[in-house]
Amino acid sequence: MDTNNELRCIGCGAVIQTDNPKEAGYTPKSAYEKGVKTNQLYCQRCFRLRHYSQIEPVNISDDQFLKLLNQIQDTNALIVYVVDIFNFNGSIIPGIQRFVGKNPFLLVGNKADLIPRSINRSKIKDWLRQRSNEIGIKPLGIQLISAKTNQYVDQLFKTIDQLRGHRDVYIVGVTNVGKSTLMNQLIRQNTGIRELITTSRFPGTTLDQIKIDLNDGHQLVDTPGIVHHSEMAHYLNGKDLKIATPQKPIKPREYQLNSGQTLFLGGLARFDYVNGHFKKGFTIYVNNDLLIHRTKLANADDVYKRQFGKLLTPPSEEYQDSFPKLVRYEFKTSYKSDLVFEGLGWITVPSNVVIAGWAPKGMDVLIRRSMI
Structure with a gap:
């Protein structure tokens, strides 16, 4: 299939192709023709993940993921760096400063809804700031959210709008920190569309950049998560992982x-x-x-x-x-x-x-x- 026009899966960002079932972006020709007509073009992998919770491996190397992330350094953008409050060390992207260049950071601690109420939120923010400073990141600000429950996401959206100026916004993070869930919430607030991007507990769901137009001609961009191969999700099935x-x-x-x-x-x-x-x-x-x-x-x-x-x-x-x-x-x-x-x-x-x-x-x- 000709991919010069780069029709992309709206769930994971992969370029749609109908030739190789083992490669990213594969969709059967019948599904492709139907998706083009309805403007709902998902690859087979996303379709099965969304409807049957079946995860299929694809031939995307770590180097390819890093190459995609490297492109950010040549942009003029606000970087929204999403980390997992329960797994900060596992949320670190080694050498992230090199990937994003001189672009400013907003650090977002996800999964705040899981933290017991007895823990002071300002204390968590202070802890996140100390840890980020230790790895050489000086964020413009730190916000705690729950992408899953939409807690504080509206406040985050306002902060992003204030800080980005006339720039694109890139959402970055490792796999399973909740980037795509957050992206879906931001898309819903900006366009009203629900659950556009495919999400799961499994690593490596987003395969390429997913771009959403903002109202001033700039874009909100979801990037593939860097896969940490020591992540628990690599060793457990869906039932155990839950x-x-x-x-x-x-x-x-x-x-x-x-x-x-x-x-x-x-x-x-x-x-x-x-x-x-x-x-x-x-x-x-x-x-x-x-x-x-x-x-x-x-x-x-x-x-x-x-x-x-x-x-x-x-x-x-x-x-x-x-x-x-x-x-x-x-x-x-x-x-x-x-x-x-x-x-x-x-x-x-x-x-x-x-x-x-x-x-x-x-x-x-x-x-x-x-x-x-």
Whole structure:
């Protein structure tokens, strides 16, 4: 099929083609002809994802994604950098300053609806500013939103309009931070069209730039997310991912532990209270449906070996051979801290204890001053 006119899938941005089912943008000729007539042209991959939650891999390399992102440095634009409050480290695009050139940033912390009300929002903003400064980003401002529930999106839209001047707006971020969901909300506010762009929990849904005209001749542009191959979504099916990933406001769970006790977060992660004086309180902030199992530290290795995929789920037992091994990270706290399992949540721990967090190889475990 001739793609000189570059008809694009309105769901993922890929150039439509009818020749190769394994390449991005493929759609059967019958669907292509129907889509052209109705002006609703989705590729087969987006159609199946939207209607049947089926994800199909495509031959798009990391280099191709980076090449698309590199084009931003030659523009005059406002960059809206979307990060996941639950997975800041995993939200970082390495070398983002190089990709976007001298264009200014607005940092957006998504999934604010999941944060317990006991956590002060200004404290989260301060924390995001400190972390962004550490990686060399000086944002014009920081806003917290929930793209899924449309919380504070109208305020974000007003801020974008104030900051962009006569410039395009590029939405950037890694996969699964909620860029396309946010883009859909912004499109709805600007045009009234709902759910134009394909969204899912799976990485790499958007395959090319998706451009929406603004009312002053400039454009709102959704960019493909940089894929982090250590992301939990690469190792779980849709059912398990729904249990692992927070869906609703988190309800903190309190555990009183003696030194030498372990908590399993399903089969996905593990927390050890290695050493400390007296019984201590530990508060867990993870998805409300994720099973937490307590056992003795001395028995923990054996419990994990025997119960992985059975008592300790997710993941399902079918992942026994393919799921990455858990890697141990030990910390000694000097003040009240959060032990963070990037992408899952965190555990608030007291001062003056020795603890260990275990997570699948390639996924970060880190310590920070407590948010509460």
